[in-house]
Every structure is written in structure tokens, then in C-alpha cells.
Amino acid sequence: MLTPEAYFGQLYKGARELKAAEKRGVVPDSIDFSVQEVCAACKNNITPPTKPKRCAACKSVLYCSLDCAKRDWATPPAAGAKPHRDLCADNKRHMQRLDDTVAIAKQFPWGRLEKDGSLNLDIARARFDVLGSDGYGFWSHRGGPVPHAQAGDLGKMFAANTPYAKAMAALIAAFDHLDGKDLLQSTHLTDAQGWKLPPTLIPYREFASPSKRPALITEFDGGVVDWDSWYRWRKLPKESPAALLMDFPMSVHEILVRCLQVTNRKAGSASKRVSLTVHYLGAEVELNFIPLFSELALLLPYHDIKLVMFGENVRKLGEEAKKKPSSLVAKSSPSTPVFTYKAPDECGSGAISVFLCTSKALWEPNMSDFPTPDALVACNAGLGSYREWIPVVQAAHRLEIPFGVTEYAEQSAEHQVANFPLMLSYGGIRPKSRDEYEIGLNPFQKPGQRAIPQYRLPNVSNGFTIVVVKRTAVAAAAPKSVDDVASRVAALDLDLD
Template sequence: MDKVSSEVYFGSLTKAAKELAAADKRGGPLPARFDFSVKEVCAACKQNIESPKKILRCSACKAVIYCSLDCARRDWSTPSMPNSPTHKTLCPDNKRHMEKLPQTQAILKYFPWGRIESDGSFSFDIARGRFGVLGASGYGYWSHRGGPVPHQDVGAIAAMGDSPYTRELFKLIKRFDHLDGKDLLAKKHLSDEEGWRLPPNLIPYRNFSSSAKRPKLVTEYGPILDWDSWYRWRNLPKESPAALLMNFPMSVYQMLVHALEVTSPTAGTLDKRVPLHVHMLGVEVELNYLPLYSEVALLLPHHDIKLVLFGSGVTKLLKEAKQSPGCLASKSPVFTYKALPACGAGSISIFLHSGSPTWSEHGGPAASALTAHGSIPDALVACNAGLGSYPEWFPVIQTAHVRHIPFATTEYAEQSAEHQARNMPLVLRGSHAVARQESEYKIELNPFQRPGQRPIPMYRLPNAVNGFTLVVCKKNNQEGAEKRGVEAAMDNLSLETLD
């Protein structure tokens, strides 16, 4: 899709969103044209369900959509794709996962802009259109490729096989291409106003022009446990759509503090600062709003955070940066921030790793990843990782277990997170790492998920951006003490090899 037709597309959605907001304000029933549900697709045959066919759902789990009884019966005992489980196998888990749907819907209902479509989904595009911030480029922190697929890497879609549905996905990906981090090709970071493009009362500022805009020192305010407590701490009205972007930095905070417990807001003091070295893997869309990670420094007083970013989006951006000498992306660090003393004086420095898009301890240019920008990291994190979809994650999982590096990810769905936890013994086979009990790979609903169900045409399972946290490896203090000498020897060996 060229620029003109892209602008027409986004413009038409923005117009529809504004008309919807006006209709909501007037009250009364809404016309059918304001239903932004997705077109249903049969989970078995992968065909669009066209009228006059009825849309059928499994009566047991209520999670899977079919176009006919024949497809439902076939899917019950025959996998829809090679090596995938049958519906008979998944149905009991589906039913259990569907019990969390009211919780995910409640997160969206907290916000006045949190509209649930007739199919249970939430339109991210329509929500942005309400605020006039819908577009691929030139929309500050909201700049984002359109279409239904958030990743540059389309390997998981290709694995689904050839069907009308997947062919349409590939068409949309090509039409809505966008360089993540395009604003980093400039020579100056966007200001809060330029980045958010919202009315001042809806912006979670990082640079405070007055004490009235400044949040209280978080250790004096109390724990930040969900969107409600974060909005109150930030003095933001629920009308602010900030959660639609802040779910990424807040999910990193959730993984570090609550899932992995590598630190806490009270860990540092005025006299004893806490260094925290974190590697963030699989980075793509996050490049569009790096300044928002200032929030982690505000939430962790007296911490000095080093955040190193890895991913295909990073290497793609750095390749483009070679054509723009002196741009932000060519600098190291690419972004720095230090909170005011009244806010705890936490700091964060963000680096882009140029060696390789993947993180690995061994081999080729990726060998430097383990000790990138200093020492072995205190933690690894990844947002919407899809651990079971990409083989590049296997060496990361293995290294984290062997070296006892705390590692957590967010996943869209609880089902996929559980599948990945069950497959840990297979991933770790032959790696000199021992898989833990499945229950130790803790999975929890992420209170800082992006509000709203992702529009999935074939399923109704709870599925949200940064929807669930998965603990891949949590540091065991006793194990660490027992194996400290062994790890020290391994570190020396690795560093010698790298040198």
C-alpha cells in the first residue's frame, strides 16, 4: 500500500472512530456500521465464514469457532496442522483458560474508551483514532505499522501453512510496512508533547515543568500493582489512553519486580544505589517509544538501570542509521534519563546491540551478546516473545538455565505459555541444564497487559498484548551459592574465548 492509500485507510478509520465517539456521547443504540469485529474464520478449514452459514462455537469450551458440524467433528480428533494437538486434547485447558476472560475484560472496562466489540475483541486502531493518533509514521510514540500482525518476523505465520487466511495476512503485512524506531533517525528525541500528541492532562510526563505534574516518590505512595494504582500515582484520568503504550515499560517492570523478584522499589537508598543490568530481547515495536522506559527509572528509585536491546528490529534500524550520520540510533547509549531527586533519582541508559539480531552465548557475531555492554546481565526479559514459535529462543533458554540468569517473558495467551512450559525439558535436552518442574515455570495474568482482547478470527481465548507473564528461569539463591565457583570458571572461559 503506497503512502496515499495508507493515509486514506488510516483517515477513514479515524473518521469512523470520531463518529463513534460522538455517537457514544449522544447515547442510544449504535448503528451496525460501528461494529469493528473481525471476520470469523473456521479453526478447522481456515476459510472465512460467509453468510448464510452460521458461526458455531464448541459447546464445551466456548473458545473455538467453526463453520460447520463436519469441521468441528474433524477438528475434535484430527489436528488442523501437522504435529499440533487436536481439539479433544485442548478442550479442557481451553475451558479453564476461558475462566480468565472476565478478568481481561475488566481491565478494558476500567477505561471509558475501552469498547468491547460484538465478537469480544478490542480495536486498537479505533481507540487510537478516537484521539487522532492513528498512523504508521509521523504520529510520535503512536507510530506503528497497521494490519493484524505486530511483528516484522513472519515465521510463525508461514508455519501455519498456505490458506486464504494466511495469504491475506501476508498481503496486509506488505501493505502496512513501517520502520520501527524511525524517529531515532533524527538527531533529537521527541518531547513529551511531541511524542504523546495528546492534551496535556492525558500525558504521563517524564520531564516535569512543575511539582503539580510530578508523581510522588513511589516508595511513599505505595505499591503499583495494576493500571488503577498506576493511573492514580500518575494523577492521570481514566480518559487517558496512556495504557495502550505504557503496557510495554510497565510489563518490563512487572517482570523484573514481581515475576523474577530481581529487585524492588525499596532496594536502593540515597547512600547505596543499585546497579541493574537487563537485556531485552526480540525488540521491534518498542523502538517507537524508547523514552517511555523512563518509567522504570521512576518506579525504581536509587537504581542505575542499563537496558540493552536485541532483535531484528534493532539490526534493521541500525542498518538504516548508517545512512543518517549523527542520528540518535547511531549513539551509545541511544537514550538516557535520570529522575529528579524528589522522584528517587533513578536512572536508565538504553543501548542498541549491533552484533546480531539474536542473543546467544556461543558462535559467530552473537558471541558477544552474553556480556554486551559490560557483564553478564542480571536479568533477561522479552515482550510477546512466542518462545514456542521461533527456534532462536532455544539457546537463550538453555543459557539462562545453565548460568542461572533470571529470564521472564510476556506471552499473548495463557495457552501458549503453558505449552512452552511443558516443552522446557525438550528445549533443554543436551544442554547440561536441568528442567524444573512444570509448576516452577510460573504463569500469571499480567495486570499491565495492553487493555483489550486481540482480534483473533478463529478463537475467543483471552489473548492480549503482554497478556501473561511466564517465568522461564528464576534465580535460586541456594543453587547460586553452591555453584558460584563453577560459574566463575565458566565466565572466565567464555571471556577468554571472546577476547
């Protein structure tokens, strides 16, 4: 069985070979980290297509033969799914985003694209010796073939009593990792301990000298609107891989400022500070780098931000903390943050306090410990993959709580928006018009196309934003059961993540 040592070891070996070849000035064709291509129709992953073909119209779907292409054109791949002829036009439109996502990756020296157009994030991390699970500071993560701790309704396949399911269960167990494990210590990691990078590549939150400090954001010409401007504001060279982690806090900023417009960099002043409470739902890997959310305090001067994290992994971390009473998590509570940060006065003295909801995994409106927030956010949410999102979408509409998320693919974002009316109808809530659920390319997406064997559609971590709710009037009534809604939603083709 594959072990973490073997898995990460092979990736480090590949990264060393790549760096050595780059140093020589010639990278041979044999050094390539693309995924094995698979026909979208027959899905034969035993014998990959020798000369894969793409749909001539959308250029996004791979086939092993003309026969497979013809069959996929008219035949749905599964019950309830659509044949390619019903998706081709949308695929073609989505492919127009590919140049934008590729450009975001190519601006970085480490943003090497493979033959299939993807960027192998594990190889990118291995270049800097920060690839692994426990003990890698902010970079710690589960990794491996199944990187998510929670598989949602899509994970039911692993519960079956089959040889495949048993093998997958064993694989998941082998790569077990507790997100936020460093929070079970009594002190937070320093910037140097967390980033594990050369000093010139670290976006410090504590500044050794004025020359290292970013400018007051209100005085930074044009503001921070993409990775290029963020790196300039932070005085970082593009050689820094910081974007591979900072996509999470920067995506939250993008959702709050541009998508939901609940605040902006000029909203506060020295004489009138802004209080902002944000509930962050579905936290997983983010627990490994909570100090990086201090960036919000630098980006929003004269703000006092309360960020509360919810999720099964947060609850699980709370259970583990009971064994370590001196840990940061054990000492935290609904009134005591697990992390605090205040920006220097020269940067606007923005402040952030991060809290953990360890008592329950699922968010609910009007919780006694954490009252209704100013905004809800979630990164790589998978609104169509986890039935737990249904009551959240309903409550956000009913209570007019601004709610924004990121998703991997524009295609899946559109499928989810198309099914909001179904989710809401069972709560007696009138949905908004389709145009109000704005979907946009996230300029702070994690650089690099994900490797998908059958498709070439833009698919990137934190790649696209969805405005789920802005403050508008809605009609509400008592909801029906979540199970009732979930059974109907599960019958639809909601998500391609």
C-alpha cells in the same frame, strides 16, 4: 492492493462515526468492528457461519455446524496437532481468565468492547488521532494486516512461490516501516511531540510543577500493582489512552519486580544505590517509544538501570544510522547510551540508560560489549514461534540468568513451557519442575482482547507472564546444534499466537 492510506483512512472514518454516535447517546448495531467469525473446523472464511455455535463445554471454540463440531472433537486440525477433545478441559480453565481481561479493558472510557468481545486497538487510537505509521511520535508503528517485522519460522509460508505468498510479500512491502525512525534525528521527541495528546492525558517525564509530579513510590500506599493504581499514582484520568503504550515498560517492571524478584521499589536508598543491568530481547515497536522506559527510573528509586535492547530491528536501525552520522543512534555505542533519564530527587533520583546492540541481531551470553546481565526480558516473545529463542532459553538456564517474558495467551504460554524439556535436553540441561515455570496474568497487559476469528480464549498483548529462569542450580553440558533442536520443536504444536 490495500494501501496504508486506505487502511488507516477507513479506521479513522469508523472512529469518527463511533464518536458521533456516542455523542448522540445511541450507538447503532451497524457500528461494530468485530472480526468475521470463522469455523475452527472447516475454516470457511468465504461464507461465515450465519448462526455460529460454541463448544458447550469450554465456550471458547466457534463452529458453523454440529457436524464440524463433531469432526473437530475427534480429528486433529493438522499433522502433529491435538483434537479438540484433548484441549477442551484446558480451554475451559483458560476461559476463566476472560472476565479478568475484560475488566481491565472496561475500566477505560475508550475501552469499548465489540460484539465478539474484542477491543479494536486501531479504533481506540483513531479516537485520539494517533493512528498511523511514520510521523505519529511514540505511536508510530507498522500497522496493517502484518504488524510484525519478523515472522519467525511461522513466516516461511510467505517465502513460497505462490500467488498468496507474492500477494502477502507485496502487502508487507506496502506497509513497510522502520521501527525507531525518530531515533535517526539528532534529538529525542519531547513528551508533547511523542504523545500527541492533550496535556491532561500525558504521563510526563519532565514535570512542570510539584503538583504534576508523582509521589515517591515508596510512599505511595500499596505501590503500583495494576493500571488503576498506576493511573492514580501518575495523577492521570482514565480518559488517557496511555496504557496502550505503557504496557511495555510496565510489563518489564512487572517481570523484574514480581516475577523474577531481582529488585523492588525499596531495594535502594539515598546512601546505597542499586545497579541493575537488563537485556531486552526482540525489540521491535518498542524502539518507537524508548523514552517511555524512563518510567522504570520513577518506579525504582535509587536505582541505576542499564537497559540494553537487542533484535533484528535494532540491527537494522543501526545500519540506517550509518547514513545519518549526526543521529542519536549513530552517536550511541556500547559505552554511550541512546537515551538517558534521571528522576527528580523528590521521586527518588532513579536513573536509566538505554543502549542499542546494533552490531548483531541475536543475543549471546558473555558478549564482549554487553556482559552477562542481571536479568533478561522480552515482551510478546513468542518462545515457540522463533527458533532463535532456543539458545537463549538454554543459556539462561545454564548460566542461571533470571529470564522472564510476556506472551499473548495463557494457552500458548503453557504449550511453550511444556516444550522447555525438549529445548533443554539438546543442550544437556536438566529442566526444572513444571511448577517453577510460573505463568501468571499480567495486570499491566495492553487493555483489550485481540480479535481471533475461531476462538474466544483470552488473548491480549503482553497478556501473560512466564518465569523462564530464576536463580537455581542446573546441570549443563555442551549443546547440540540449534538446527537440530529447531527441527524437533517445529514438529510440535508449540504456539497459538
